[in-house]
């Protein structure tokens with residue numbers, strides 16, 4: 001009809017569809033996980049928006065229905081969630097919202113076959129996995145609070161259509177016209193098994209229609225509410241994978257119940273690997289806040305940004321079920337939970353840091369993020385300093401500030417460090433010569449954030465942190481064996497004359513042994529690495 005609008009997917013979506021459909025063939029069942037998760041998210045969002053807009057409030061029985069129809073060879077997933085209007089259909093199902101195809105393609109190439117399915121969720125392209133099993137997908141949706149409905153349809157080949165439609169209530173139906181080789185997904189038993197496997201943690205009932213009757217396929221138990229003794233390592237790891245759309249085994253699982261003035265249950269994970277999340281992604285912690293099991297929001301920033309790699313759930317009794325966004329911002333309860341949860345994560349890290357070998361993978365994955373806390377969080381700065389690890393000019397592996405201080409030479413007053421882009425290159429830097437010759441250890445810092453935080457920390461256990469490329473380090477306490485230093489009295493004026501305005505000063509230094517000259521920043525001026533970064537930023 002005339003009212004049907006044709007739109008083409010962006011080139012990105014086209015390529016991505018191809019990738020999703022072909023690379024994941026052996027794991028096709030995860031399309032159901034993705035569509036059910038979207039439906040459950042939609043119900044959660046409606047519940048949350050209804051708190052401030054009662055017009056949107058949920059029907060009595062929020063649920064997701066999965067309806068196979070063998071005769072028509074269709075599978076329908078329906079929810080009574082928030083729904084999508086016309087613009088949202090085009091936006092969410094016609095473009096790639098969160099991250100580019102390029103990053104996704106790269107992650108797909110780099111990961112093992114068994115890990116690929118979780119990348120779909122991680123990159124926010126779950127909806128497109130429907131095309132693994134369907135030759136045509138029709139979405140009918142009505143946004144809560146609106147009267148008109150819209151139908152989106154596509155065969156997954158370059159274009160989709162949008163047309164006005166009708167739907168009795170708000171929510172979304174996704175109708176999959178199954179491919180001939182995907183009929184197994186029309187068997188109710190098979191559908192129930194898949195849902196139990198992938199979606200058991202969803203607390204919303206997921207109904208599978210079998211012989212005209214609805215049966216709940218998920219148990220809907222909130223894992224974190226079970227006693228620890230009843231939860232296996234594998235169940236914890238599964239839940240972690242569901243939460244983070246990841247495939248690793250958690251490096252740490254923290255599950256505890258706070259009782260007393262503040263009541264909450266927390267189940268947190270520190271991942272065993274770094275997510276493929278693109279760098280431009282937000283810095284906020286996405287811990288999930290639940291009130292009496294019910295999901296409220298993942299935007300309550302329950303941990304500081306420098307702990308944003310921690311995933312999990314905090315479920316409290318201390319907020320009302322109908323807590324609104326405004327209330328979340330104002331309530332002191334959240335601030336107190338935040339403090340308690342942060343303290344618990346830090347104390348766990350402190351304990352685990354005692355085992356150097358076990359701590360290393362954590363440090364290599366998330367150390368740079370933790371350093372952001374030294375820069376921006378005065379309250380936790382000192383505590384965080386104890387968790388930092390460094391490469392060093394004196395030994396292999398990672399060292400802590402405490403170990404460095406214990407190794408300091410008699411008469412050494414400061415903790416020396418050198419900042420650059422690359423630890424291996426730093427280890428060969430001529431800047432280290434004078435220190436090596438005197439048996440003085442220098443920490444080698446090569447994360448981008450390292451240009452910033454040392455100035456804020458300033459000292460550790462009473463020893464000042466000292467960049468060796470900022471002003472001259474006084475090495476007179478430490479004699480060096482070998483030839484006496486050459487007399488430079490005649491050379492220095494000539495160099496000053498030759499370099500003129502290009503440098504602020506030419507000075508003799510004890511920091512070199514074999515090399516003729518190095519650059520240094522003036523004392524009090526930005527350090528060398530900071531100057532390099534400023535130049536790169538075009539300042």
Ligand code: ADP
Pocket residue numbers: 034038039042079081082083084092093121123124125126127128172
């Ligand atoms: P993600 O869920 O990671 O954002 P998806 O590809 O699974 O990525 O879905 C894209 C977007 O489409 C969702 O973020 C949501 O806004 C919208 N969407 C998908 N399914 C539904 C649904 N059943 N109800 C409402 N919105 C939906």
Ligand code: MG
Pocket residue numbers: 034037038124126127
């Ligand atoms: Mg999704």
